[in-house]
Amino acid sequence: MKPPPFHYHAPRTEAEALALLAELAPAEGRILAGGQSLVPAMALRVARPLHLIDINGLPGLDRLDVGDGHLRIGPLVRHAMIRRESVPGPLGALLDKVRGHIAHLPIRTRGTVCGSLANADPASEWCLVVATLGGEMTARSLRGERAIAAEDFFQGFMATALEPDELLAGLRLPLLADGTRWGFHEFSRRAGDYAQAASLVVMEVRDGVVLAARIGIGAVEDRPRRLPEAEALLIGRAPTAELLRQAAATARATLLPTDDDPTRPALAEAMIRRALADAAGIALP
Amino acid sequence: MSTRRIALTVNGTRHEAEAPVRQHLGDFLRGTLGLTGTHLGCEHGVCGACTVLLDGRAIRACLVLAVQAEDRAVTTVEGLAPSPEALHPLQAAFCANHGLQCGFCTPGMLTTLEEFLRDCPDPTEEEVRVAISGNLCRCTGYDSIVAATMEAARAMREAAA
Numbered sequence: 001m002k003p004p005p006f007h008y009h010a011p012r013t014e015a016e017a018l019a020l021l022a023e024l025a026p027a028e029g030r031i032l033a034g035g036q037s038l039v040p041a042m043a044l045r046v047a048r049p050l051h052l053i054d055i056n057g058l059p060g061l062d063r064l065d066v067g068d069g070h071l072r073i074g075p076l077v078r079h080a081m082i083r084r085e086s087v088p089g090p091l092g093a094l095l096d097k098v099r100g101h102i103a104h105l106p107i108r109t110r111g112t113v114c115g116s117l118a119n120a121d122p123a124s125e126w127c128l129v130v131a132t133l134g135g136e137m138t139a140r141s142l143r144g145e146r147a148i149a150a151e152d153f154f155q156g157f158m159a160t161a162l163e164p165d166e167l168l169a170g171l172r173l174p175l176l177a178d179g180t181r182w183g184f185h186e187f188s189r190r191a192g193d194y195a196q197a198a199s200l201v202v203m204e205v206r207d208g209v210v211l212a213a214r215i216g217i218g219a220v221e222d223r224p225r226r227l228p229e230a231e232a233l234l235i236g237r238a239p240t241a242e243l244l245r246q247a248a249a250t251a252r253a254t255l256l257p258t259d260d261d262p263t264r265p266a267l268a269e270a271m272i273r274r275a276l277a278d279a280a281g282i283a284l285p
Numbered sequence: 286m287s288t289r290r291i292a293l294t295v296n297g298t299r300h301e302a303e304a305p306v307r308q309h310l311g312d313f314l315r316g317t318l319g320l321t322g323t324h325l326g327c328e329h330g331v332c333g334a335c336t337v338l339l340d341g342r343a344i345r346a347c348l349v350l351a352v353q354a355e356d357r358a359v360t361t362v363e364g365l366a367p368s369p370e371a372l373h374p375l376q377a378a379f380c381a382n383h384g385l386q387c388g389f390c391t392p393g394m395l396t397t398l399e400e401f402l403r404d405c406p407d408p409t410e411e412e413v414r415v416a417i418s419g420n421l422c423r424c425t426g427y428d429s430i431v432a433a434t435m436e437a438a439r440a441m442r443e444a445a446a
């Protein structure tokens with residue numbers, strides 16, 4: 001249970017980190033952020049990078065900025081730094097709730113939001129948030145900088161659009177307007193475990209009818225995504241218990257689970273139904 | 286492959302030593318510094334036995350490389366008590382409430398709870414259970430650990446008042 005040998009690099013500037021990444025990515029070089037996925041993977045010998053480029057010593061990467069209707073999360077923002085107080089409006093409450101479902105306190109003090117995205121575990125809560133809300137990632141390398149939309153970023157099981165020489169330099173999430181309603185539910189066997197199914201729902205309701213809705217599912221398919229057929233069902237209608245049940249059933253019918261665990265579709269439907277009910281503010285037995 | 290010379294503060298004392306870059310902080314504390322109070326169970330982040338404080342925040346010593354603790358302050362279970370004669374209120378409450386049997390999980394429980402009670406000095410039992418949900422104990426069944434924590438929290442609030 002010890003990591004295999006590797007070379008360790010601790011750059012002091014981002015330019016130095018990008019140069020190292022460009023040089024060493026072809027030689028099995030990888031970024032080390034919080035180390036809460038990579039180090040265990042190395043201990044279990046499922047990852048064997050030859051070079052680790054530790055970004056923890058880089059100044060200014062732990063910034064959480066709000067402006068322009070967006071929240072910007074730097075690459076060294078730890079899970080534990082995402083708190084209701086630091087993000088205005090409904091997005092703050094939403095992220096606060098989601099944070100509590102990620103691992104345990106001593107892992108949240110170290111693991112990073114951007115590390116979760118780069119790792120792209122299909123059950124990652126932050127990946128579900130980004131896929132549902134339409135986050136935008138910034139990738140940076142010696143070749144330049146580019147923005148990657150959520151639909152293009154997640155490419156499959158633990159696969160992203162990041163090139164090996166690219167640093168995930170930040171994430172932008174749109175703030176949610178006051179009055180935006182949301183619900184998040186996940187099922188996991190033990191507190192802090194990766195979810196068996198997770199759903200995030202965001203909804204705008206005006207004059208008793210749904211104006212806009214986003215329904216996201218995680219941990220079921222090879223990547224988190226929105227469920228457009230179920231979303232469409234809600235638009236222009238009153239979010240009654242009956243409609244929400246229908247939407248969750250429709251969602252279930254459109255899922256393509258990656259495994260044949262017979263409980264998965266039912267868990268997914270239950271999480272979607274609960275997230276919908278919380279967003280609509282109604283009790284759904 | 287390579288090793289590095291690192292300097293760090295552990296329980297208030299400055300140390301300088303060689304560390305192989307692949308060595309995690311838990312092995313460094315135990316093997317190089319002889320501080321065997323920090324226990325290693327799973328070495329992949331799930332059992333919580335190795336939890337120590339890094340600059341005051343609880344972290345997994347098996348998931349941080351020793352070289353990453355360069356110039357930082359580490360507190361292990363050996364550094365919790367205020368003096369060689371006195372116990373930390375959590376340690377005293379664990380003794381009084383049978384909060385441990387074999388003691389394997391105890392260092393991680395104590396360090397995790399130390400940080401938790403600083404953030405949340407007046408917790409509910411439910412909050413304590415969530416706080417230690419990442420610390421596996423195979424002996425006590427948790428009830429006495431929760432009871433000890435509630436008592437320690439009370440004692441610490443009274444001492445602060």
Ligand SMILES: Cc1cc2nc3c(=O)[nH]c(=O)nc-3n(C[C@H](O)[C@H](O)[C@H](O)COP(=O)(O)OP(=O)(O)OC[C@H]3O[C@@H](n4cnc5c(N)ncnc54)[C@H](O)[C@@H]3O)c2cc1C
Pocket residue numbers: 030031032033034035036037038039040075101102103104107110111112113114115116118119123124125126162166167168169192193194195329330331
């Ligand atoms: C016991 C346990 C339980 C956990 N439970 C959960 C859970 O319930 N939900 C959950 O979401 N996560 C969970 N995690 C994982 C945790 O959230 C990690 O922190 C996260 O997945 C990865 O972030 P990191 O900063 O630790 O990244 P690292 O481990 O440092 O890196 C992970 C991968 O991403 C790459 N990477 C990291 N940052 C960048 C960057 N800026 N640019 C380019 N590449 C980068 C690395 O090269 C590596 O391939 C758990 C971990 C443990 C040990």
Ligand code: FES
Pocket residue numbers: 324325326327328329330331332333334335336345346347348
């Ligand atoms: S030894 Fe570190 S969490 Fe188990």
Ligand code: FES
Pocket residue numbers: 384385386387388389390391421422423424425
């Ligand atoms: S006291 Fe034995 S594992 Fe907790």
